[in-house]
Amino acid sequence: MKRAVAVVVLVLAVAAISAGIAVAAGGRDDQKPIEGPALTRASEAALAHTSGGRVTETELGDEEGLYEVEVTLADGDQVDVHLDRTFDVLGNEREDGPDDD
Numbered sequence: 001m002k003r004a005v006a007v008v009v010l011v012l013a014v015a016a017i018s019a020g021i022a023v024a025a026g027g028r029d030d031q032k033p034i035e036g037p038a039l040t041r042a043s044e045a046a047l048a049h050t051s052g053g054r055v056t057e058t059e060l061g062d063e064e065g066l067y068e069v070e071v072t073l074a075d076g077d078q079v080d081v082h083l084d085r086t087f088d089v090l091g092n093e094r095e096d097g098p099d100d101d
Contacts, residue, residue, distance in 0.1 A: 034058040034067055042067045046081035049089045053079070065090045 034042050043055045046069035053071040056078070062068035065082035072078050082090040 032060040034060050034069070038067070041087045042069050042083055045069075045083055045087040045089065046071050046079075049081050049092065050079050 033039075038060075039058060042058060046055065047053060050071045050073060053073040055069055056072045057070040059068040060066070062082060066085045067083040067087070069081045069083065070078055071081060078095045080093045080095070082092065084090055
């Protein structure tokens, strides 16, 4: 009987951890990356805005604009640059890098 209870507790713990990971990840599977010529133009606009760095992620249909380009700077900080349909910068959000915790 103790063994059965232990197995049930283990299964419930694994389910709870899995659900927590899904919630922490935001549960957003609908993110579409920018592709084709738009990727080139969005990347160029974002890198010009941040004065360099490396494009590490993109998103089409972002809530703050049509395009979002994540740029990782030399110091490890990340900047999300939001662009409109003509690739003009609408704004940005800066996130500290892993070393700044």
